[in-house]
Amino acid sequence: MQKVYDIAIIGAGPAGIATSVESVIFGLENIIVFEKGENHSETIRKYFDDKKPVDKEWKGIKVDLKGHINFEAGTKDDTLNIFQKSLNEHRIDAKFATEVVSIEREGELxxxxxxxxxxxxxxxxxxxxxxxxxxxxxxxxxxxxLKEKINFNISECKGNEKVLVVGGGDSAVEYAYFIREDNEVTLTYRREQISRANPKNLNNLLAAVDEGKVSLKLGVDIKSLVDVDGKCEIYFTDETVELYDRVIYALGGSTPKEFLSKTPLVVDEKGKPLADEKNRNTQGIYVAGDIAGSLGGSIALALNHGYNIVQQILQARA
Ligand SMILES: Cc1cc2nc3c(=O)[nH]c(=O)nc-3n(C[C@H](O)[C@H](O)[C@H](O)COP(=O)(O)OP(=O)(O)OC[C@H]3O[C@@H](n4cnc5c(N)ncnc54)[C@H](O)[C@@H]3O)c2cc1C
Structure with missing residues (x-):
C-alpha cells in the first residue's frame, strides 16, 4: 500500500516552512514538503541582497505573528537561520530539488x-x-x-557598471540603493512618484539621490531594449536613448498560471487562485504566502498563513 500523507506542502519558503512547523507542533506529523530548489527559502536566497535588512513590516504591513516561528527583523542570514533552526527542531526534512509538476484529485485524496x-x-x-x-x-x-546583462536581482552586479534599475516598489528601491557605491545607478519608474516603497527605503534612496549616487528617471516608460556592442541600449518614451552595462528589472512576480492549470485549484478570471480569509481554496486545498494575496505579501503574512491552515485542517478533522 502506498503511504498517504495528511498534508503535502508544496514550496519551502516562509509559508511552506510555517505550515510544516505548525503541523508538527500541533501533532500532524505525517506530512511531506516538496521544494524545487536545492535548499529552503529560494526567494530569500536568490532575491535578497546579503546587506539587505529584512523588515518585519515589509511594505508597511504590520502583522502580529500567530504561530511558533519567532521571525524578527534582521539580516538575510538571521532570517535563513531562524527557518533552518525551526526545520531542524521539528525534524522536518523537505524533499529538495523536487518540483511538483501536477496535482490530481482522486476521490478523497x-x-x-x-x-x-x-x-x-x-x-x-x-x-x-x-x-x-x-x-x-x-x-x-x-x-x-544580452541574457547575462538583463537580470531580476542584483546578484550579478559586481561593480564598475552603469546600471539601470526598473521599478517603483521596495525591491527596486532597495536594489538601486544597495549597488549605489560601486556602480553608476539610475532608477526608472513609469510613474512620476515612487509611492509604493516604504518610508525607510524611500528616505535611503532620496539621500542617495541627494549625494549624487543614484539618478532618478521618473514618469517615463521603456519602449525597447536593444543590443549595441554587448550593452543594453534603452529607448525611453520621452524619446531619450541611453546605453547601460546592465538592466535590473524589479517588477515583482506573477502567479504561475501554467502550474495552476495542472492542478484542481480554483482560480479567478485572471488565473489567480482563490483563497478565503482562512486560506482555503477548495475541499482539501489551501494556498499560503505570496500566492494567496492579490497584493504583494510578506514573510510575516506567509508565516500566519501557515498557522491558519493548520488550524483549519485540525478543525476539519475534529
Ligand atoms: C527583493 C525582495 C525583498 C523583500 N524583502 C522583504 C522583507 O524585507 N521583509 C518581508 O517580510 N518580505 C520581503 N519580501 C517578500 C517576501 O520575500 C515574500 O513575501 C515571502 O518570501 C513569501 O513567502 P512564500 O513562502 O509565499 O514564497 P517564496 O518565499 O517565494 O517561497 C516559495 C518556495 O516554493 C518553491 N517552489 C515554487 N514552485 C514550486 C514547485 N512547483 N514545486 C516545489 N517547490 C516550488 C520555491 O523554490 C520557493 O522556495 C521581499 C521580496 C523581494 C523579491
Missing part, C-alpha cells in the same frame, strides 16, 4: 506528481509556491544576446 516522475498521495494540499519563480517581465522583447 490527491495525487501529486513530481519532476522525478514520482507520485505521492495526500489528504490535504498546501500550495506555497510564491510568485518569484516567475519574475514579471515587460512586454517588449529582450535580445537573447
Amino acid at each position: 490527491f495525487a501529486i506528481e513530481t519532476n522525478t516522475n514520482e507520485i505521492y498521495k495526500a489528504h490535504n494540499i498546501v500550495v506555497a509556491i510564491g510568485k518569484m519563480g516567475r519574475p514579471n517581465k515587460p512586454e517588449y522583447e529582450f535580445p537573447k544576446s
Whole structure:
C-alpha cells in the first residue's frame, strides 16, 4: 500500500516552512514538503541582497505573528537561520530539488506528481509556491544576446557598471540603493512618484539621490531594449536613448498560471487562485504566502498563513 500523507506542502519558503512547523507542533506529523530548489527559502536566497535588512513590516504591513516561528527583523542570514533552526527542531526534512509538476484529485485524496516522475498521495494540499519563480517581465522583447546583462536581482552586479534599475516598489528601491557605491545607478519608474516603497527605503534612496549616487528617471516608460556592442541600449518614451552595462528589472512576480492549470485549484478570471480569509481554496486545498494575496505579501503574512491552515485542517478533522 502506498503511504498517504495528511498534508503535502508544496514550496519551502516562509509559508511552506510555517505550515510544516505548525503541523508538527500541533501533532500532524505525517506530512511531506516538496521544494524545487536545492535548499529552503529560494526567494530569500536568490532575491535578497546579503546587506539587505529584512523588515518585519515589509511594505508597511504590520502583522502580529500567530504561530511558533519567532521571525524578527534582521539580516538575510538571521532570517535563513531562524527557518533552518525551526526545520531542524521539528525534524522536518523537505524533499529538495523536487518540483511538483501536477496535482490530481482522486476521490478523497490527491495525487501529486513530481519532476522525478514520482507520485505521492495526500489528504490535504498546501500550495506555497510564491510568485518569484516567475519574475514579471515587460512586454517588449529582450535580445537573447544580452541574457547575462538583463537580470531580476542584483546578484550579478559586481561593480564598475552603469546600471539601470526598473521599478517603483521596495525591491527596486532597495536594489538601486544597495549597488549605489560601486556602480553608476539610475532608477526608472513609469510613474512620476515612487509611492509604493516604504518610508525607510524611500528616505535611503532620496539621500542617495541627494549625494549624487543614484539618478532618478521618473514618469517615463521603456519602449525597447536593444543590443549595441554587448550593452543594453534603452529607448525611453520621452524619446531619450541611453546605453547601460546592465538592466535590473524589479517588477515583482506573477502567479504561475501554467502550474495552476495542472492542478484542481480554483482560480479567478485572471488565473489567480482563490483563497478565503482562512486560506482555503477548495475541499482539501489551501494556498499560503505570496500566492494567496492579490497584493504583494510578506514573510510575516506567509508565516500566519501557515498557522491558519493548520488550524483549519485540525478543525476539519475534529
Ligand atoms: C527583493 C525582495 C525583498 C523583500 N524583502 C522583504 C522583507 O524585507 N521583509 C518581508 O517580510 N518580505 C520581503 N519580501 C517578500 C517576501 O520575500 C515574500 O513575501 C515571502 O518570501 C513569501 O513567502 P512564500 O513562502 O509565499 O514564497 P517564496 O518565499 O517565494 O517561497 C516559495 C518556495 O516554493 C518553491 N517552489 C515554487 N514552485 C514550486 C514547485 N512547483 N514545486 C516545489 N517547490 C516550488 C520555491 O523554490 C520557493 O522556495 C521581499 C521580496 C523581494 C523579491
